[in-house]
Amino acid sequence: MTTQNTRRALTGGTLAVLAVLFVAVIALTNSLLRGAQLDLTENRLYTLSEGTVEVIGAIDEPINLYYFFSDRGTAELPQIRTYATRVRELLESIARRSGGKIRLSVIDPLPFSEEEDRAAGFGLQAVPTGPTGETIFFGLAGTNATDGQMVIPFFQPDKEAFLEYDVAKMIHGLVTSTKPVVGLMAELDIAPGFDPRTRQMRQGWAVHQSLAELFELRSLDPTATSSIDEAIKTVVVVHPKALSEDAQYALDQFVLRGGNLLVFVDPNAELDAAAEDPNNPSAAMFANRSSNLERLFKAWGVAYDPSKVVLDAENALQVQTQTGAPVRHMAILGLRAQAMNQQDVVTAQLGTLNLSTAGSFRMADDASLALEPLLQSSAQASSVDAERVRFLPDPSALFADFVASGENYVLAGRLTGTAKTAFGERSGSSHLAESKQPVNILLVADTDLLSDRLWVQVQNFFGQQIMNAFANNGDFVANAVDNLTGSSALISIRGRATSARPFTTVEALRRGADDRFRATERKLNEELQETERKLNELQRARADDASMLLTPEQRAELDRFQKRKLEIRKELREVRRRLDADIEALGWKLKVINIALVPLLLTAGALGFAWWRRRRPAAA
Numbered sequence: 001m002t003t004q005n006t007r008r009a010l011t012g013g014t015l016a017v018l019a020v021l022f023v024a025v026i027a028l029t030n031s032l033l034r035g036a037q038l039d040l041t042e043n044r045l046y047t048l049s050e051g052t053v054e055v056i057g058a059i060d061e062p063i064n065l066y067y068f069f070s071d072r073g074t075a076e077l078p079q080i081r082t083y084a085t086r087v088r089e090l091l092e093s094i095a096r097r098s099g100g101k102i103r104l105s106v107i108d109p110l111p112f113s114e115e116e117d118r119a120a121g122f123g124l125q126a127v128p129t130g131p132t133g134e135t136i137f138f139g140l141a142g143t144n145a146t147d148g149q150m151v152i153p154f155f156q157p158d159k160e161a162f163l164e165y166d167v168a169k170m171i172h173g174l175v176t177s178t179k180p181v182v183g184l185m186a187e188l189d190i191a192p193g194f195d196p197r198t199r200q201m202r203q204g205w206a207v208h209q210s211l212a213e214l215f216e217l218r219s220l221d222p223t224a225t226s227s228i229d230e231a232i233k234t235v236v237v238v239h240p241k242a243l244s245e246d247a248q249y250a251l252d253q254f255v256l257r258g259g260n261l262l263v264f265v266d267p268n269a270e271l272d273a274a275a276e277d278p279n280n281p282s283a284a285m286f287a288n289r290s291s292n293l294e295r296l297f298k299a300w301g302v303a304y305d306p307s308k309v310v311l312d313a314e315n316a317l318q319v320q321t322q323t324g325a326p327v328r329h330m331a332i333l334g335l336r337a338q339a340m341n342q343q344d345v346v347t348a349q350l351g352t353l354n355l356s357t358a359g360s361f362r363m364a365d366d367a368s369l370a371l372e373p374l375l376q377s378s379a380q381a382s383s384v385d386a387e388r389v390r391f392l393p394d395p396s397a398l399f400a401d402f403v404a405s406g407e408n409y410v411l412a413g414r415l416t417g418t419a420k421t422a423f424g425e426r427s428g429s430s431h432l433a434e435s436k437q438p439v440n441i442l443l444v445a446d447t448d449l450l451s452d453r454l455w456v457q458v459q460n461f462f463g464q465q466i467m468n469a470f471a472n473n474g475d476f477v478a479n480a481v482d483n484l485t486g487s488s489a490l491i492s493i494r495g496r497a498t499s500a501r502p503f504t505t506v507e508a509l510r511r512g513a514d515d516r517f518r519a520t521e522r523k524l525n526e527e528l529q530e531t532e533r534k535l536n537e538l539q540r541a542r543a544d545d546a547s548m549l550l551t552p553e554q555r556a557e558l559d560r561f562q563k564r565k566l567e568i569r570k571e572l573r574e575v576r577r578r579l580d581a582d583i584e585a586l587g588w589k590l591k592v593i594n595i596a597l598v599p600l601l602l603t604a605g606a607l608g609f610a611w612w613r614r615r616r617p618a619a620a
Contacts, residue, residue, distance in 0.1 A: 048093060052168045055175075056094060059101040061145040063174050067091055068119045070136035071108045077129065077136075083157045084138060090163060091140070094171075102171070109137045125153035140167070144174040165345055172486060180485035181231045182211065185220040185247070186238035187291070188447060189273055206456045206467050210474050211236075211481060222247055228254045234484040236262045239269050239447045241291040248295055252422050256432040260440045260484035265291045266447040267306050267386040268357040290386065291447070299422030300415060301367025302443065309357045309386045310409045310445075311398060314378035315339060317354065319395060329395035330402065332356045333377070334471075335411075341374045344414065346442070346479045350472040354454040357389050358446035360409035369417035374442070377409040415441040442480050449473045 048056075067088060074080045088106065095104040109115040111134070120126065122141035129136050140152040150170045155163070184191070192204035211217060218232060226246040228235060235254060240263070243251075255261055272289045290306035297304055311330035318326045333355045340347040353375065360383065363371045382405045384398075392398070419435045452458055455473030469475075 066141045068137040073136040179216045182215040183232040183235040234260045239291040256435045262442045264447045267359040301364045308383045312377040312381040314380040331389045352471045355446045356448040371413045373410045375412040380404045412444040
């Protein structure tokens with residue numbers, strides 16, 4: 001065998017050994033590093049939050065998750081498919097982290113198949129995708145060992161920020177099958193019961209009915225409660241107007257030992273029946289309708305003035321006055337998405353919230369807790385005495401001397417941090433001077449948002465109460481209580497960043513062009529109005545029989561405007577053309593960098609390294 005053949009054989013044998021070694025290393029790596037991952041994304045999208053890990057660690061019996069996704073049916077829907085990959089990766093990561101306690105099944109429910117019937121049987125939502133009536137499934141069903149079942153009917157791409165929270169919430173619900181116990185301490189008649197004033201049974205408010213369907217409600221007497229049962233994890237306090245000191249101490253210790261609290265206070269509770277006296281209507285007019293938790297608020301560092309109402313010119317709703325004319329009322333607010341915290345699960349997916357004569361919160365300078373806004377007024381707002389709003393025959397009078405402060409008032413917020421007791425003078429074996437863990441308290445400066453008139457129409461249909469909601473007040477309360485009744489781990493899972501990476505530079509260019517376009521368009525409209533005004537003045541100055549004909553002055557003015565109109569339209573087209581040119585230039589720069597510059601740099605680096613390697617033996 002020649003030397004050349006020997007070299008070829010050795011080379012071939014070496015390549016074969018290297019190939020076998022490569023396959024062995026890959027197999028060994030897959031076995032030893034199964035489930036390991038390195039998350040290099042900017043917002044750590046593929047790293048489970050500590051709350052989710054804690055929820056997974058609490059699983060004591062196997063849980064089955066069934067991920068239904070119409071893979072074939074979404075072939076022409078790239079946006080859905082991209083998000084479906086994101087959902088599947090999250091579910092697989094959770095299943096790996098569970099150590100076998102979560103069994104994940106991925107199912108493609110083809111039309112007219114048993115899998116499709118199974119998805120429908122779970123209650124998943126079939127969404128139509130085209131004119132032919134074809135539907136797709138994109139949801140999750142879960143079951144536990146005791147026949148418990150929960151579903152996410154459809155994964156909405158615009159709700160990606162709360163994907164991990166929704167999945168963790170489902171798992172937590174399958175682990176704890178009983179209804180959470182919620183304590184209700186209310187000084188408004190929101191629950192059904194006997195009304196001693198009318199001597200008849202009263203219907204409870206719709207919000208009470210909604211909460212009773214979701215949770216086990218236990219009533220707490222505001223005047224007699226001295227302790228709160230350990231089974232109660234969340235307490236809802238409504239209009240604390242005359243809480244006994246023992247009741248306040250019970251709330252104080254409840255929060256310090258890890259209980260969650262939802263508080264509704266109000267500078268002017270319009271449905272405060274206790275302030276009404278049918279035997280003395282004039283006294284009822286001047287009765288105090290405000291509520292406060294002054295001692296607890298002071299200990300928490302919360303500044304709240306029960307005599308001040310927030311006025312908001314931007315969010316003011318229209319109301320009917322006594323004359324029948326609609327008037328915007330700055331004390332009755334209709335909040336939209338921009339007034340709500342989109343990074344908190346309580347308010348992120350709400351559309352409309354209606355409030356009436358609401359107060360506001362802020363933190364004292366020396367406060368140890370932090371207040372994160374959930375609901376805020378616009379900057380076109382100010383604060384006035386509640387008495388001015390109570391005795392107001394014409395709401396339009398509020399605009400007379402209104403001056404916006406430029407401040408965004410916090411109408412509702414989440415209070416977190418380490419709290420200290422408001423009752424430092426008390427002691428005992430069970431007394432707590434400081435919270436064992438960070439507290440979680442939701443504060444709302446309005447009780448009227450709970451009333452039916454601001455969010456729902458309740459009708460009696462053959463003995464059944466039918467509720468038609470026109471605002472999301474009920475959803476807000478249910479979300480708040482639902483969030484608080486979850487475990488501390490579940491509460492800690494907040495909105496995560498989304499996988500979508502918008503072209504911020506392009507969007508900035510587009511916004512700038514839109515601003516220039518609107519300015520030029522506004523200029524055109526102003527000149528048009530000015531020309532019409534001049535034409536009308538020239539027309540009114542004529543009294544002859546030929547008043548319907550244009551005078552030379554009118555004709556010249558009209559020709560001048562037509563010429564200017566063409567010039568401005570040309571400017572508008574130029575603004576749009578520059579926008580396209582700027583975006584196209586940016587695109588060319590990115591192409592040159594990605595296609596040419598980076599390969600050139602890599603090639604230059606490789607050539608430099610080869611030259612350096614070749615020079616080393618010569619130098620040696």
